[in-house]
Amino acid sequence: MNILKRELRAGLKPFLLWMIAVFTFVFIGIIKFGGINTGGADLSKLLASFPRILLAMLGMAGVDVNTLLGYTAVLFYYVLICAAIYSVYLGAAAVTRESVDKTYEFIFTKPRTRGFILGMKLLAGWLYLLLFCVFSFLFSVWSIGLLRVAEDVTAQVLLFSLSLFLIGSLFIALSACLSALSARAEKGALRGNLAFLYAFILGSVSDMLDNAGALRVISPLRYFPASEIIGGRLHGGYIALTALLTAAFLLIAFSRFYKRDLT
Template identity: 25%
Template sequence: MNIFTYEVKSQARSFLVWNVALLLTVIIFMGGVYPIYAESAQDILEMMKGFPEGFLEAFGFNIACLFSYGGFYSFSYVYIALVASIMAVIVALSIFAREKKMKCLDFIFTKPISRPALFGIKTLASLSIVILSNIIYSIINLVVYYLNGQDSEMAGRFVLASSGLLFTQLVFLAIGVFLSTFMKKIRSVSGIATSVGFIAFILTALANLLEEEAMYFITPFKYFDPLTVMEEGHYEVKYIIAAIFVISLCMGSSYVRFIKSDVHAV
C-alpha cells in the first residue's frame, strides 16, 4: 500500500485544482447560466434562428430540448466532459508515466514488487482518484439540480445521467494509461492531456455536425449522453460496448507492455 499512498498523496494538489475546475464548470453552467437561460427562452430562441444550422449542431445546441434541465445539462456536458477528460488523462499520465518522465524507472523496477502488482496498484490509485472526484461531482450536481427546483421524480435519472461523467472519465483514464506506457518520452503531462481532451471535443463537434452514427463510436463524449438517459432512463447498449472495448483494449495492451517491456538505461 506504500505505492498507493504515495501515488494518491502526490495527486492531492492536482486533484484539488481539477475538482474545483469541474465543479465551477457545472455550477456556472447549471447553477448560473441555466436559470437566466430558462427565463429568457423566447428571446434566445429568436436569436438562435439567426444562426446557421450547422453551427448550432456543432456546438451541441439542440433547440428542441435545450430549455429543459436535461437538455441544457446535455449541452453543458460537452464542456464538463472536456474538463473531466483532461483531468482523467492527467491522472493516468501522472501515475503511470511518473517514473518514465523522471527517468527513475530503475528505482521502482528494482524494488521487490512484481510488475503486475505495480500495474494493479497504480490502476487502483487512478480509479480511487477518479471515483472520489465523481462522488463529489455527483453530489454537487444533484444539489444544483434541486436548487433549480427540478422534479424529484426525475432525480434518479439525473443521478444516472451524472454518473455518465465517471464512465467517460474511465475511458479517458484508459487512454491516458495507454499513452503512458506506449509513448517513448513524456515531456508535458498537461500538454498531452489537453490535446487528447480537445481532440475528443472536436470529434464531438464533427459527430454533431455530420450526424453519422459511425462517428459516434469514435467520440467518447457521446458514449454516455445525458439526454438519452433523461429521456429514456438508460444509456445506449452499443455505446456501452464501445466504451468497454476501448477500455479493455487500452488497459490490456498497456498491461502487456508494462509487464514485458525492457527498461533501458537512461
C-alpha cells in the same frame, strides 16, 4: 498498499484543484438557470429553427436548453471535457511520473512486479476519477436542489455522472497505453492530449451532422449523447464498446510496461 497510499497522496493536489474548478463551474452554471428561462416555449422554438452547425458550436445540439434537463446536459458536456482531460493526465501520470522524476530505479527495487506497481498506480487514478464523478454528481444535485424546482432530475444526473466515469475510464486506459508505448514520457502525454483533441473535434463534427452514423463509433465524447441520457438510458452497445476498448488499451499498456526500457 503502500504504493496505493503514496499514489493517492501524490494525486491529491491536482484532484482538489480540478474539483474546485468543476464545483465553481457547475454551481454558477446551475444557480443561474433562471436567467435563461425567460422566454417560455418560444425560445425552444427559436433554437429549433437554428441551423444544426450553430447549435453544435454552442454545445446545444440535440437538447432543448430551455428545460432544466437540457440545460444540465449542456453543462455536463463541459464537465465531460474536464473529466476527459483529467483522465488523460491520470493515465499518463500512472505510467510516466516516476520516469519524469527519475525515481524508477527506486520503485523497481521494491519486492513487487512491474505489473503490480502499474496496477496500483492505475487503481489510484481510477479512484480519483470515481471521486471526480461522485462529487460532480453531488455538486449538481445539491445546486439543482437550491433552485427549488419541482422537477426531479436526479436519475438523469446520475446517468450523466456514470457516462463521465465510463468515458473517463476509456481515456485513462488510452492515455496509459499511449504513454507505455512511447519511449519518452513527454511524448506519451502529448499523444494522450492529442487523442483528446481528436475526440473533441470528432465530437463537434458529429454534432453538426443530423445523423452521425458510423462517426459515433470513433468519437468517444459522443458515445452517450445527451438526448439519450435525457431519455433515461445509456446505450448498452456503447457501454460494451467502452468496456472492451478500455480492457484492450489496458492489456497493451500492461504488456508493454513489462518490457519497457527505463530511461
